[in-house]
Amino acid sequence: SLVCRIRYLIAKGTDEQDILALAFNNKAEGEISDRLENLFDIEQVHVQSLNSFGYDVIDSSHPDWFVLVGESRLREIERIITQMCDQNDDFHQRYFDLYQEYKKKEFEEKQDIEESIYEQIKYSGDTTYASESIDDKSTTERKALRDIANTLFEHGIDYEYSRYADWTDQSVEKGYTPDFTLPEHKICIEYIPPESIRNEKERYERKPSSSAFDRIYTETDYNLITIHGDDISRDTIGKILRYKLDKNGVETGNPLPEHERKTEVFKQAVERELIEKIGSFIEHTKTNQLEPGKKLEEIESDDGSLLYPFTSIATLVYNKYESLYEEYGAFDYKDMEVMAKDMLEADEDELSLDYDHVLVDEFQDLNLAQIQLVQQILDRSGDARLFAVGDDWQSIYGFKGARPEYFVNFKDHFSPAATTRLNTNYRCPESVVDSSNELMEDLDVSTDKSLEPADFAADTKPTVHVVPGSEGYEYKTNLVSDIVEIITESKQSNGRSPDDIMVLARNTLGSHYVPKIIKQLDNRDIPVGDRDGVTVDTAHSSKGTEAEHVIVLNASRGDSDGFPPEEPEADLLAAVNENDASHMAEERRLFYVAITRTKDDLDVQTRYGNKSQFVTPVENHGQVDSIGFDADQSRISIIGQVTSTNDNQVGKQIGRLLKNGYRISYKITNDCSETDGFKEQQRYELDNVKVGSYDDAPQFVIDQDTEITKLS
Numbered sequence: 001s002l003v004c005r006i007r008y009l010i011a012k013g014t015d016e017q018d019i020l021a022l023a024f025n026n027k028a029e030g031e032i033s034d035r036l037e038n039l040f041d042i043e044q045v046h047v048q049s050l051n052s053f054g055y056d057v058i059d060s061s062h063p064d065w066f067v068l069v070g071e072s073r074l075r076e077i078e079r080i081i082t083q084m085c086d087q088n089d090d091f092h093q094r095y096f097d098l099y100q101e102y103k104k105k106e107f108e109e110k111q112d113i114e115e116s117i118y119e120q121i122k123y124s125g126d127t128t129y130a131s132e133s134i135d136d137k138s139t140t141e142r143k144a145l146r147d148i149a150n151t152l153f154e155h156g157i158d159y160e161y162s163r164y165a166d167w168t169d170q171s172v173e174k175g176y177t178p179d180f181t182l183p184e185h186k187i188c189i190e191y192i193p194p195e196s197i198r199n200e201k202e203r204y205e206r207k208p209s210s211s212a213f214d215r216i217y218t219e220t221d222y223n224l225i226t227i228h229g230d231d232i233s234r235d236t237i238g239k240i241l242r243y244k245l246d247k248n249g250v251e252t253g254n255p256l257p258e259h260e261r262k263t264e265v266f267k268q269a270v271e272r273e274l275i276e277k278i279g280s281f282i283e284h285t286k287t288n289q290l291e292p293g294k295k296l297e298e299i300e301s302d303d304g305s306l307l308y309p310f311t312s313i314a315t316l317v318y319n320k321y322e323s324l325y326e327e328y329g330a331f332d333y334k335d336m337e338v339m340a341k342d343m344l345e346a347d348e349d350e351l352s353l354d355y356d357h358v359l360v361d362e363f364q365d366l367n368l369a370q371i372q373l374v375q376q377i378l379d380r381s382g383d384a385r386l387f388a389v390g391d392d393w394q395s396i397y398g399f400k401g402a403r404p405e406y407f408v409n410f411k412d413h414f415s416p417a418a419t420t421r422l423n424t425n426y427r428c429p430e431s432v433v434d435s436s437n438e439l440m441e442d443l444d445v446s447t448d449k450s451l452e453p454a455d456f457a458a459d460t461k462p463t464v465h466v467v468p469g470s471e472g473y474e475y476k477t478n479l480v481s482d483i484v485e486i487i488t489e490s491k492q493s494n495g496r497s498p499d500d501i502m503v504l505a506r507n508t509l510g511s512h513y514v515p516k517i518i519k520q521l522d523n524r525d526i527p528v529g530d531r532d533g534v535t536v537d538t539a540h541s542s543k544g545t546e547a548e549h550v551i552v553l554n555a556s557r558g559d560s561d562g563f564p565p566e567e568p569e570a571d572l573l574a575a576v577n578e579n580d581a582s583h584m585a586e587e588r589r590l591f592y593v594a595i596t597r598t599k600d601d602l603d604v605q606t607r608y609g610n611k612s613q614f615v616t617p618v619e620n621h622g623q624v625d626s627i628g629f630d631a632d633q634s635r636i637s638i639i640g641q642v643t644s645t646n647d648n649q650v651g652k653q654i655g656r657l658l659k660n661g662y663r664i665s666y667k668i669t670n671d672c673s674e675t676d677g678f679k680e681q682q683r684y685e686l687d688n689v690k691v692g693s694y695d696d697a698p699q700f701v702i703d704q705d706t707e708i709t710k711l712s
Helices: 002-011 026-040 050-061 070-087 089-106 113-122 139-154 195-200 210-217 234-247 258-287 292-297 307-328 333-345 368-380 430-442 473-492 514-523 583-595 616-620
Strands: 019-023 046-049 180-182 187-192 223-228 357-360 385-388 463-467 501-505 535-538 547-552 598-607 623-625 635-646 653-659 662-668 683-694 697-702 707-711
Touching: 002 019, 002 026, 002 357, 019 026, 019 050, 026 046, 026 050, 046 050, 050 333, 050 368, 070 089, 070 258, 070 307, 089 258, 089 307, 113 258, 113 514, 139 180, 139 187, 139 234, 139 258, 210 223, 223 234, 258 307, 258 333, 258 368, 292 307, 333 368, 357 368, 430 583, 430 616, 463 473, 473 501, 473 514, 473 547, 473 598, 473 662, 501 514, 514 535, 547 583, 583 598, 662 683
Parallel strands: 019 046, 019 357, 187 223, 357 385, 463 598, 463 623, 501 535, 501 547, 547 598, 662 697
Antiparallel strands: 180 187, 635 653, 635 683, 653 662, 683 697, 683 707
16 A cells, blocks of 8 residues: 555656655565565655664764664673673672562473473574574574574583674774674684675675774784685584684583583573563663653562562663663664654754655554654655554554554544545455454454455365363373374365465464474474475564465463463563553454464464463354364263373373374273273273363263273
8 A cells, every 4th residue: 555655646746756655674665665666667765664764864963873783782781781790799689689580480380491491492493592583694694603602502602692892993893793702712703604695685784804804803802713604514514613613722622411501591591581671671761762760769669579670670771771872882773763853853963854755654563752753754844744554453562662542543643634444355365354353343442444355355264273181291292283284284185385384373482382393394394484484483573474374373361372371460661661552452463463364274273271262253253173072061982092191099090092183181080990091002982981171171081981992
């Protein structure tokens, strides 16, 4: 709609250069530019992300400043915390106490959490053992950098990934950030990707040249190790790195035993999550233009929650962070919004803004600072007209400060205004459109609308899979097996390519089920990731994408990985969060985004006895693949294969039966006279077996009234 609007304006006589199109992020910026050029041969319209526009505003007056974002920004937060702990015993103790309490509340009650986190990271393609995120890179670079990081981690070598080199002469290379820094040894490591990848990058994305490296490291105490992708294969990166480290006096020795590695990975993951929370605190403080010290005064210090200790620590870090960035001459993504807005308002920039039309995409996801930046652009451009495109049902960035109410109540903030409703869904089958309409009926803050399917929509029905299993291993095993079978069936029976299939999870790392799914798919030679594999992603990351077949993982309540997940006991960002939207409303919108990625087939998993309230609309317009028997009946007859057995004190035997592809627990009572126990891998026919429950999951109870037949 935004691209077609631009074409319309130009057809009506507007000059291309009098139009500014603002995208939500860099990816969307590229997509809009490509569509304008490829569809309509339009190349002169100013298309920018909100951040890149803000960057231009700042750069116009401060060309010597540089950007410090992403992992580099988190390194600065870590550095600040380390320095403050070293310099102040009281701060050190308070931070240590916060860490311990955070770990206790968020992790220690979760079953097998250390093993689970280790497995998540081990099978992740873009997360290191130290929980660093390696993104915005080509697949080759990402894998190489992850191998380097994990080699250093495994050998117990202290390193910092993507840390700004404050020891360099910035007149030589502004904002230079090596891939890895070994502070104890004063060594930096740079991975130089193959030439084919280097040539695809924009000039500003490329590594410094060899001569620039020489200038950077001249007259410094640091040495540089380079690993060239053109010279080695990925399999040899670890060996080459260890060889070069040894030559530079860094002993690698034997790698950590796996049990020690798991413990260290868990420790790093907990601290990383806490640091990310502090980073989010800084972002929200800037976005909402707050004074955190005043907010701290409003919080009860002795209410027993983590809100006060966290806010007090985060406020101190925020103050140091701001002064450090000013000292560096650096700015982050939020500065690109807030500082740019302030500079435009005060006429401190050197830009000439005179647009006739300003168009903004994904308006429902804009935060307060971004909305104010758009307003300043309009004010500076005089009579510019604003055209905002958005879908409040897809507002899923409340945790980043999104303010969907500005879109829902657009006329109250940008008046006079006219509204055009686009009610046709051109992607999803009719049944999915109907499901989504019913799902969103209970939304608190929403525009008044109902979607309609396109005339050519696929005539398919979504399937809800009710997965049984008690807490822990049994449910996880059933869930993973179910997902793998759905994918295999989609590939073999429907002839789909793996890259036509998308699996969506709720959590950042894709939940603790995903590593098992990836491993089992790999065992079946079904690729995952890259261009030709099954996409396994989070619902947040899936926004703006689509697939022929979408599978939504674990749509269950009361689970930290579910749709919706457990509501946190206390929001650590409450002091700086100005978004009044409810947790459940945001989760409802996120589930809407997940199910509407499909162009054809939709499968939704839920847990027996813990079905998410979001699943009911999908059931009402689709079909249910149940566990294969009526768990509400008192007694039934079944055939199943015993997969595991265990003698116990509450009966003759407990174990698991494989029934319809699911592992379901059973118990043989002491009064059962037909058997003293089952044999593993043996199939049995059970008549008049009692249907009981264990840990909110069905359990077969084999008692004196059950008839047992051993099958061949």
